Amino acid sequence: MTPVELRGVSYAYGEGELRRPVLRNVDLQVRSGEIVLLTGPSGSGKTTLLTLIGALRAMQEGSARVLGEELRDAPETLRVKLRRRIGFIFQNHNLLGFLTARQNVAMALEQDGAVGERQRLARAGALLGAVGLQGHEDRVPAKLSGGQRQRVSVARALAADPGLILADEPTAALDKASGQEVVQLLRELAKSRGVAILLVTHDPRILDIADRIVAMEDGRIVQADTVPG
């Protein structure tokens, strides 16, 4: 199974005369263990593409198979279930401010009935340790630095053992060292667990981790280069 397989995907905002196409006949595949960087100017359709692959919006045209599920005409319930198998890393981390770092990460596991409360918290603690936040598990996001918050966000995205990670500028708010560490973590995850990673970024510091760089412009993929290993 290819985690992401798009064929002829088009998308437009608005209706009638106000209709504005943002994606035009996009084809894209992301294989297991592959890290694909999505680049392009603002308004080129990267974010819309990410939200369609993440089952965060309903498809309009074309076909999108994500983790084996066809998203075209997929009901909301299927999209909700699919999202549980995808890890999201947002630019602004979007942690729940009233929960501790451990509780934030454990939230990603609450949808899994097979994992009990103790296990959830233990796994969350272990993941936070793995991303370098040992000793910070019981702090609320307001008591963490920007880099630490982003690492909590990464741990949360990993917690449910996703088959696909979608990340939007994950290093934008981080200094060079922290950014590199987050990126290395993602690379390890891709290589060891076969997780497909699709990353939107403008950060030239992390281009070297990509297996492939896909450039978008005006809603189309204009370039797809494989980075030589």
Add this chain to the structure above:
Amino acid sequence: MNEVPRPAALLPWAPERTGETQPAPAAPAPRRGPGFLGSTLLAFRLAWRQLRAEKARLASAIAGVLFACVLVFMQLGFRGALFESATNLIGSMRGDLFLMHPLTLASFRPEPLPRVRAQQALALPEVERAVPVYLAQATWRNPESGTRRTIQLIGVDVAAGVLEFPGLAPLVDQLKRADTVAFDRSSRPEFGPIAAMLAERGAPIEAEIGNRRMDVVGLIEIGPSFGADGNVVLSEVNFRRVAKDRQVAAVDLVAIRLRPGTDIAQAQQRLRAVLPEDVMVLTQAELQAHERRYWEEATPIGFIFAFGSLMGLVVGMVIVYQILFSDIASHLKEYATLKAMGYSGFYLARVVLGAAMILAVAGFIPGLALSWFLYGVVADATFLPLRLDLPLGALVFGMIFTMCALAGLLAVRKLRDANPADMF
């Protein structure tokens, strides 16, 4: 930051999966969720954590629910006291059936019916006793201060055993004497310190009712109502001495005692058949309901208390709605993030409803305690029978719970604004 973990350190509990050079993993089987009850509990816990995190907002929400709770308790308490006090007199009468004029709206404002109806009722073999009751109001002069106030007169053959007021039985013989009354110790204090005077000087003490000197020979217990601030019980003869304009042939109520073993419903039918239409034949429960209906429907008082309760609920609902709505509005990003993580709209609705339920309980408990205290204060001040019992507590809790649930349901609509696609 620590050293980047070795691959094996990440997700050690997860099933083995291979990297990019290996064949792609099969699609994992859909995960089993925590079930409805489990996810509801988790949603409620999340709601509690969210509420707890903003203490000032939580305090104002609890204060809003508490306010609504106290308002509803007080209004329903007054309403209950109104009905209980209004039916006190009738509830204390020992009668299987009662005769009353069809135009009588309430016992404190009776329409007289012919006394002969009592004799006619006695013609039926199943009727053992038919006791006329006279009701009127007269002016009572406070023996200490001299101020005047209207008091309820209850004239009856005291030996007939129709009235069951506490303290009446030992006074029966004394009440047969001329110009004697038994005074209701629960009457408002404006009638004077009668109980203290009796205790100090011993019975009888002199009082003035309807410009006539009477002897108070003892104390009974009835309690004031919205129609009467105080009561005295006296014999038929003494009643007519005070209420001089009342004719012996016109009574206000007839209490009927049936022979043991008689079917009350059948006797009621037979009495209705033999008596003319200028009289209603009611059971005690029907008579109490008739009295209650007067206060509930024919006066604005019952409506005012019901309306007051409703206002309390509406105000409380608006407060809770505002709190929940602003809470959702200020946490839209978090809700959208949860949606992106695969939490359903139904789960998030349960978080909001959970917050509403928590506020209901957290506001009800101090509201109950404060209302209990205020009931004592008001009962002491008004002598009205305000009672905070389990059925009333359960009723108010149900109302507060419903109020919060409705506020929560209204606030849930705001969740639609949490769009996970906006998170990127």
